[in-house]
Amino acid sequence: MDQSERILVNEEVVKKNKLWPNFIKAKLGFRNHWYPVMFGKEIEEGKPVKAMLCGENLLLNRIDGKVYAIKDRCLHRGVAFSKKPECYTKETITCWYHAWTYRWDDGSLCDIMTDPKSDMIGKHRLKTYTAQEAKGLVFIFLGDIEPTPLINDVPPGFLDEGRAIRGIKREVGSNWRIAAENGFDSTHVFIHKDSKLIPNNETVIPLGFATDREEEAKGTLWEVVNNEDGPKGVYDNIGQHAVPVVEGKVDGETVLRPVIGGDKRIANQISIWMPGALKVDPFPDPSLIQFEWYVPRDENSHWYIQTLGKEVANEAEEQEFEKDFNEKWEDWGLRGFNDDDIWAREAMEEFYKDDWGWIKEQLFEPDGNIVAWRQLASEANRGVQTLEDL
Amino acid sequence: MDQSERILVNEEVVKKNKLWPNFIKAKLGFRNHWYPVMFGKEIEEGKPVKAMLCGENLLLNRIDGKVYAIKDRCLHRGVAFSKKPECYTKETITCWYHAWTYRWDDGSLCDIMTDPKSDMIGKHRLKTYTAQEAKGLVFIFLGDIEPTPLINDVPPGFLDEGRAIRGIKREVGSNWRIAAENGFDSTHVFIHKDSKLIPNNETVIPLGFATDREEEAKGTLWEVVNNEDGPKGVYDNIGQHAVPVVEGKVDGETVLRPVIGGDKRIANQISIWMPGALKVDPFPDPSLIQFEWYVPRDENSHWYIQTLGKEVANEAEEQEFEKDFNEKWEDWGLRGFNDDDIWAREAMEEFYKDDWGWIKEQLFEPDGNIVAWRQLASEANRGVQTLEDL
Amino acid sequence: MDQSERILVNEEVVKKNKLWPNFIKAKLGFRNHWYPVMFGKEIEEGKPVKAMLCGENLLLNRIDGKVYAIKDRCLHRGVAFSKKPECYTKETITCWYHAWTYRWDDGSLCDIMTDPKSDMIGKHRLKTYTAQEAKGLVFIFLGDIEPTPLINDVPPGFLDEGRAIRGIKREVGSNWRIAAENGFDSTHVFIHKDSKLIPNNETVIPLGFATDREEEAKGTLWEVVNNEDGPKGVYDNIGQHAVPVVEGKVDGETVLRPVIGGDKRIANQISIWMPGALKVDPFPDPSLIQFEWYVPRDENSHWYIQTLGKEVANEAEEQEFEKDFNEKWEDWGLRGFNDDDIWAREAMEEFYKDDWGWIKEQLFEPDGNIVAWRQLASEANRGVQTLEDL
Structure with missing residues (x-):
C-alpha cells in the first residue's frame, strides 16, 4: 500500500465530531512534545539502539554519557542504520550500505567513505531529535520547534528532587489513546476487583x-489544568464527589461485593497529563506515586512505560525502595494489577481501530473526565503527527 | 482499515452482471433468514459461547434450557463480553469492563454496577437475536423483521417427525457461495472418483x-421452487435427464473409468435451499439423507455444518443410527468423502475473492442448475447483509 | 481487496518523475521479454511444476524432452491445475475439478470428461507461453507478441558456444528493481568488505x-547500449575512470582499510541488461563470469537466479568446472558473497515499497550508472506488466 493513499484517520469520522477533532486525528500522537522512549540503562555507551515513536524510526546512542537520537534511515537509499550499525568514530555513524557518514550531534553528512570526493558531503543533514535523561528515563522531543521545558510535559511532581523513580517498559497492542483512557477511566476499577494487590497490600478498591x-451539575467531578506555562492535564475528582460503590446490584439484589484486603487507602487522586501520562497518587501503596506513560509506537501499539516514585532522603532509602520495588511493587502492582489494564486495552482496540468507535460508543456519567481529557488534548497539543511526518 | 472505506463488494462487478446482482452482493450472506450456527450440545446451561454469523459477533447462552443470543459487543466502549463473560444472575450478563448489565431475553440495560445511579439504565437495548433449536441444531434468525417460520428456511423434510439427525461442524476457508456451488455442482463428482466411500459402501458414482x-432445451435439467410459502430452492435433475459418464475420454481414447464399489445407488436427487443448504437424497447410503449448510462466517470463511438424517421408529433405532454414524458415516462420508469438497472450495476462493471471478468464469452446460440457484438467491432473499449491519 | 481497486503503483509518484516513468510503473516487470524461471533439471518428463512470473501463475511440463508452459488457471471456475495436476495423456492436462482437458502445446480445450457433449469443446483456448531452454535454464517469453530472439534478452556472451553454465535459484523478499540496482550499484562493494571470498580466493575489492x-563531465563513467538489434544494457565504467578507495576516512583520519586477500583482480567490467540481468566479468575468479537475473515474482519478491559461466574446451573441463562449482564457487561466491546482497535488498524494500522511495531517495555521483539503467529500462522495454495482465 502506498503512503499517499494510505489513510491514517477516517475523514468522515473527524467531520462528525465537533468537540475534539484533533484527538481523533492524533492516532500517531502529537508533535512537539516530550515522550519517554526507554530507560537510560537500556542505552550503553557507543551501542546504538533503535526505537519507534509516533510511527517514526529512531536510533539512539550514548556518547560520553550523553544520549543522542537520529532518524534511523539513511538519506541515500532509505535503509535503516540499525540493520547493521557501523560507528568508526565515537561521534559518527556510517551507513552499512554505501558508507554515508553522519554526526550524531547535528546529523550532518560529514563523509562518504565510498566516494570521498562527492559533492554531497557537508550539504545534507539527517533529522536529529533532542534527547534528555531524567529520573532514569530517556525523553525525546519529537518535533520541529525549539524544545519546550521537559517539566511542562510530565505530570507534576515527577521531576521533584528527592523522588526516586523505578519502572518497567512494555509494548502493548492498542492505540495509545485507548490506553490513556483506560488508565484515566474512573469506573474501570471494576476490572481490578480480583487483583492480588488488594489482599497482598491490605488495601481496598x-x-x-x-x-x-x-x-x-456543579462541575466538581473533574478539573482541567490548562495554564500557559506548566503541564496541562485533567484531575479526576469522582472519588471525592461521588459515593464509592461497595455493593454490586442486579435487579435490586446484591450479587457482588468488593474484596477488602485491609484499610490502606490508595488512588486518592488520579490525573492525566499531556502528551499522555497518568499520575495515580498514591499507588499501589500509600507511600508511592505511580507515573505511567502511553507512548505512541504506531497506529495499533504503544509503549507502556510504568514507573513508581518514592520520596527518599538518602541513598540508603533509595536502596530500600529498590529492594521493595523488585520484591513487591513490580509483581503486585505494575504486573499483577496493571496486566488487567493491558488486556482491557487490547480488547477495546478492535472497536476503535477503524475510528468509528469514537462515534458509536455510548459514554455514561462517570466518563465526564475522559471527555474533558479528549477536549484538552484536542486543543492544547502542539501539533498532530501525520503520515507526512514519517 | 476503516469501515466506511472498507469495501465489501466491487461495484463495477455488480454493475456488469444483469442476472443475479444480489447474489454478487451477498458476500456476507442474507439478512432475515434462519441459519444454524452450532449444535445444541455445544451450549451448556449458563455458559455463554460466542459465534460469528454473517460477519456479526454473537454470544449465545442457555437459560433454563432455552437458548438466547445477543450481540457480543457492549454498547458503552464496544468490547466483547466473550473476552470474560460475567453473569451474576441467570437472566443477565454483566460487561467485565464497567459492569453494564443486560438481560439475555430482550437486551435491555437493566443495571450498571459501577454507577447504579446512571440515567442510562433502562434507556438502552442491546441487539438480540431469536434462537430456535431443532433436530439438535441451534438456528439464529439474523435480521430486523419478525422471524419467519423456520420450516421455510430449511430443506424439505429436515424437520420431519421421526427423522433423527446427527452431524459435525467445521470452519472452512472459502466464501459461503463458493461452498454452496461446490455442493450443488453436478459435475464436481469428478473430484470424488477416488473416494474411499465408493468401495467401503459398495456404491458407484x-x-x-x-x-x-x-x-x-426442454428445460428439464433443473427445477426452481419459489412459492410464496415454504422453502425456496432448486432441484438438480441432471441425473435423470442426462447420461452418466462412465468412460473418461481424451482424443477419443478411454483414459479413465470410475471405480465401481458395488451397486448401491446414492445421490439420486440433489437440491439446494435458501439461505444456503443442500439436500442429497439419499446419501451416503440408500438409507440416509445428507442435509448440509454453508453458513456465512465472514467474507472468506463459512461454517460447514454437515448432518445426516435417518427415519427411525423408536429410540433403539436412533441409538443404532448413532452407532453407525460414529463408526461409519462420519468417517466415510462427512470426512472421507466431503474433505475433498473442502479443499476444492478453498482452491476456488482465490479466483472469486476479488469478485471478478463471477465475470471471468466460463460456465458450461451442466452448470445450468448453478445459474438457476444464483438467480433464485438473488431474487428470493429477504435482504442482503452489508457492512453497515455489522 | 478486489483487483479493480487494488493499486499497483502510486500514480502521484509516476507523475512526479519525468525521466523514467515506465521504470516506476514496472513493479511487476516487463511484458514481451524472456525471463528465466527455473533450471531445466527442475522439470522432469511428465511432471508439471508451477512457477510465478511477473505476478502470473504458470504451470510448466516437459513432454518428450521439450518444455511447455500454460497459465495455471482453468477457464471454467478459475482453479489452479497445480493443486492436483492430472495428466491422462502425454499431450494434455485435465483439470482436477470438472475434467476440462487442454493441450499443452496450444492450450486448446480438447475434451471435457465430465460432459463429453459440451459445446465448449474446441471453442476455448488457455493462455500458453513460449518456453526455451538454454544453458540449463528454462526461459519463458511472457507476452502477447511473436517471441523475439532469446539472444536479445540475455547478457552478451551468455549463450556463447563453449561456455558451461552452473547456478542456483532463490526467492528473495524485495522487488526485482531493488535487486537489479543493488547488483549494478558501483559503491555497494562496501557491504562486501568482510566477505570470506576475499581471503579464500586471494583477491581484493x-x-x-x-x-x-x-x-x-566527460560522460565516461558508464555507457548505454541501445541498438535496434541485440541486447540492450548499460556498462559501468567507474572502475576504469575513478580511483578505487583503499582507505576509509572520517574527519581526515583513516578508520578502515579493505581486507587484501591477494592480488587476483575480479569484477573488472559490470553491465546490466534488459529485462533484468547482470554480467560481472570476471567473477568470482579471473576464470569465471557471473551472470545473474532478478526475475519479478510478485510486487515484493523476485527469483534470484545466479549462474557462473566458464569457457570449456571439452567434457572433462566441464566436469572439472562442475567440481569446482560445487566445492568452492557456490559456497564462496553465490552464497558467501551474494548473501550480503540479499539482505541489503530486503533492507531497501521497506523504503521503496510504497513507491515514494523513488522520489525521496538522494542519489550521489557514483549512482549515475543506475540512473542510466532506469532510463534505458523505461524506454527500451517492450511493455509494462499491469494488474490487468494477470
Missing part, C-alpha cells in the same frame, strides 16, 4: 462510583 | 453427465 | 570509488 446529578 | 441439447 | 568531476 470500590466497584465503581455512584454519581449524583446535583454534584455533576 | 459416475465421472459426470453427458448433456443433450434437446433435453436441455 | 576496494571500499568504493572516488569520482572526479572532470571525468564525470
Whole structure:
C-alpha cells in the first residue's frame, strides 16, 4: 500500500465530531512534545539502539554519557542504520550500505567513505531529535520547534528532587489513546476487583462510583489544568464527589461485593497529563506515586512505560525502595494489577481501530473526565503527527 | 482499515452482471433468514459461547434450557463480553469492563454496577437475536423483521417427525457461495472418483453427465421452487435427464473409468435451499439423507455444518443410527468423502475473492442448475447483509 | 481487496518523475521479454511444476524432452491445475475439478470428461507461453507478441558456444528493481568488505570509488547500449575512470582499510541488461563470469537466479568446472558473497515499497550508472506488466 493513499484517520469520522477533532486525528500522537522512549540503562555507551515513536524510526546512542537520537534511515537509499550499525568514530555513524557518514550531534553528512570526493558531503543533514535523561528515563522531543521545558510535559511532581523513580517498559497492542483512557477511566476499577494487590497490600478498591446529578451539575467531578506555562492535564475528582460503590446490584439484589484486603487507602487522586501520562497518587501503596506513560509506537501499539516514585532522603532509602520495588511493587502492582489494564486495552482496540468507535460508543456519567481529557488534548497539543511526518 | 472505506463488494462487478446482482452482493450472506450456527450440545446451561454469523459477533447462552443470543459487543466502549463473560444472575450478563448489565431475553440495560445511579439504565437495548433449536441444531434468525417460520428456511423434510439427525461442524476457508456451488455442482463428482466411500459402501458414482441439447432445451435439467410459502430452492435433475459418464475420454481414447464399489445407488436427487443448504437424497447410503449448510462466517470463511438424517421408529433405532454414524458415516462420508469438497472450495476462493471471478468464469452446460440457484438467491432473499449491519 | 481497486503503483509518484516513468510503473516487470524461471533439471518428463512470473501463475511440463508452459488457471471456475495436476495423456492436462482437458502445446480445450457433449469443446483456448531452454535454464517469453530472439534478452556472451553454465535459484523478499540496482550499484562493494571470498580466493575489492568531476563531465563513467538489434544494457565504467578507495576516512583520519586477500583482480567490467540481468566479468575468479537475473515474482519478491559461466574446451573441463562449482564457487561466491546482497535488498524494500522511495531517495555521483539503467529500462522495454495482465 502506498503512503499517499494510505489513510491514517477516517475523514468522515473527524467531520462528525465537533468537540475534539484533533484527538481523533492524533492516532500517531502529537508533535512537539516530550515522550519517554526507554530507560537510560537500556542505552550503553557507543551501542546504538533503535526505537519507534509516533510511527517514526529512531536510533539512539550514548556518547560520553550523553544520549543522542537520529532518524534511523539513511538519506541515500532509505535503509535503516540499525540493520547493521557501523560507528568508526565515537561521534559518527556510517551507513552499512554505501558508507554515508553522519554526526550524531547535528546529523550532518560529514563523509562518504565510498566516494570521498562527492559533492554531497557537508550539504545534507539527517533529522536529529533532542534527547534528555531524567529520573532514569530517556525523553525525546519529537518535533520541529525549539524544545519546550521537559517539566511542562510530565505530570507534576515527577521531576521533584528527592523522588526516586523505578519502572518497567512494555509494548502493548492498542492505540495509545485507548490506553490513556483506560488508565484515566474512573469506573474501570471494576476490572481490578480480583487483583492480588488488594489482599497482598491490605488495601481496598470500590466497584465503581455512584454519581449524583446535583454534584455533576456543579462541575466538581473533574478539573482541567490548562495554564500557559506548566503541564496541562485533567484531575479526576469522582472519588471525592461521588459515593464509592461497595455493593454490586442486579435487579435490586446484591450479587457482588468488593474484596477488602485491609484499610490502606490508595488512588486518592488520579490525573492525566499531556502528551499522555497518568499520575495515580498514591499507588499501589500509600507511600508511592505511580507515573505511567502511553507512548505512541504506531497506529495499533504503544509503549507502556510504568514507573513508581518514592520520596527518599538518602541513598540508603533509595536502596530500600529498590529492594521493595523488585520484591513487591513490580509483581503486585505494575504486573499483577496493571496486566488487567493491558488486556482491557487490547480488547477495546478492535472497536476503535477503524475510528468509528469514537462515534458509536455510548459514554455514561462517570466518563465526564475522559471527555474533558479528549477536549484538552484536542486543543492544547502542539501539533498532530501525520503520515507526512514519517 | 476503516469501515466506511472498507469495501465489501466491487461495484463495477455488480454493475456488469444483469442476472443475479444480489447474489454478487451477498458476500456476507442474507439478512432475515434462519441459519444454524452450532449444535445444541455445544451450549451448556449458563455458559455463554460466542459465534460469528454473517460477519456479526454473537454470544449465545442457555437459560433454563432455552437458548438466547445477543450481540457480543457492549454498547458503552464496544468490547466483547466473550473476552470474560460475567453473569451474576441467570437472566443477565454483566460487561467485565464497567459492569453494564443486560438481560439475555430482550437486551435491555437493566443495571450498571459501577454507577447504579446512571440515567442510562433502562434507556438502552442491546441487539438480540431469536434462537430456535431443532433436530439438535441451534438456528439464529439474523435480521430486523419478525422471524419467519423456520420450516421455510430449511430443506424439505429436515424437520420431519421421526427423522433423527446427527452431524459435525467445521470452519472452512472459502466464501459461503463458493461452498454452496461446490455442493450443488453436478459435475464436481469428478473430484470424488477416488473416494474411499465408493468401495467401503459398495456404491458407484459416475465421472459426470453427458448433456443433450434437446433435453436441455426442454428445460428439464433443473427445477426452481419459489412459492410464496415454504422453502425456496432448486432441484438438480441432471441425473435423470442426462447420461452418466462412465468412460473418461481424451482424443477419443478411454483414459479413465470410475471405480465401481458395488451397486448401491446414492445421490439420486440433489437440491439446494435458501439461505444456503443442500439436500442429497439419499446419501451416503440408500438409507440416509445428507442435509448440509454453508453458513456465512465472514467474507472468506463459512461454517460447514454437515448432518445426516435417518427415519427411525423408536429410540433403539436412533441409538443404532448413532452407532453407525460414529463408526461409519462420519468417517466415510462427512470426512472421507466431503474433505475433498473442502479443499476444492478453498482452491476456488482465490479466483472469486476479488469478485471478478463471477465475470471471468466460463460456465458450461451442466452448470445450468448453478445459474438457476444464483438467480433464485438473488431474487428470493429477504435482504442482503452489508457492512453497515455489522 | 478486489483487483479493480487494488493499486499497483502510486500514480502521484509516476507523475512526479519525468525521466523514467515506465521504470516506476514496472513493479511487476516487463511484458514481451524472456525471463528465466527455473533450471531445466527442475522439470522432469511428465511432471508439471508451477512457477510465478511477473505476478502470473504458470504451470510448466516437459513432454518428450521439450518444455511447455500454460497459465495455471482453468477457464471454467478459475482453479489452479497445480493443486492436483492430472495428466491422462502425454499431450494434455485435465483439470482436477470438472475434467476440462487442454493441450499443452496450444492450450486448446480438447475434451471435457465430465460432459463429453459440451459445446465448449474446441471453442476455448488457455493462455500458453513460449518456453526455451538454454544453458540449463528454462526461459519463458511472457507476452502477447511473436517471441523475439532469446539472444536479445540475455547478457552478451551468455549463450556463447563453449561456455558451461552452473547456478542456483532463490526467492528473495524485495522487488526485482531493488535487486537489479543493488547488483549494478558501483559503491555497494562496501557491504562486501568482510566477505570470506576475499581471503579464500586471494583477491581484493576496494571500499568504493572516488569520482572526479572532470571525468564525470566527460560522460565516461558508464555507457548505454541501445541498438535496434541485440541486447540492450548499460556498462559501468567507474572502475576504469575513478580511483578505487583503499582507505576509509572520517574527519581526515583513516578508520578502515579493505581486507587484501591477494592480488587476483575480479569484477573488472559490470553491465546490466534488459529485462533484468547482470554480467560481472570476471567473477568470482579471473576464470569465471557471473551472470545473474532478478526475475519479478510478485510486487515484493523476485527469483534470484545466479549462474557462473566458464569457457570449456571439452567434457572433462566441464566436469572439472562442475567440481569446482560445487566445492568452492557456490559456497564462496553465490552464497558467501551474494548473501550480503540479499539482505541489503530486503533492507531497501521497506523504503521503496510504497513507491515514494523513488522520489525521496538522494542519489550521489557514483549512482549515475543506475540512473542510466532506469532510463534505458523505461524506454527500451517492450511493455509494462499491469494488474490487468494477470
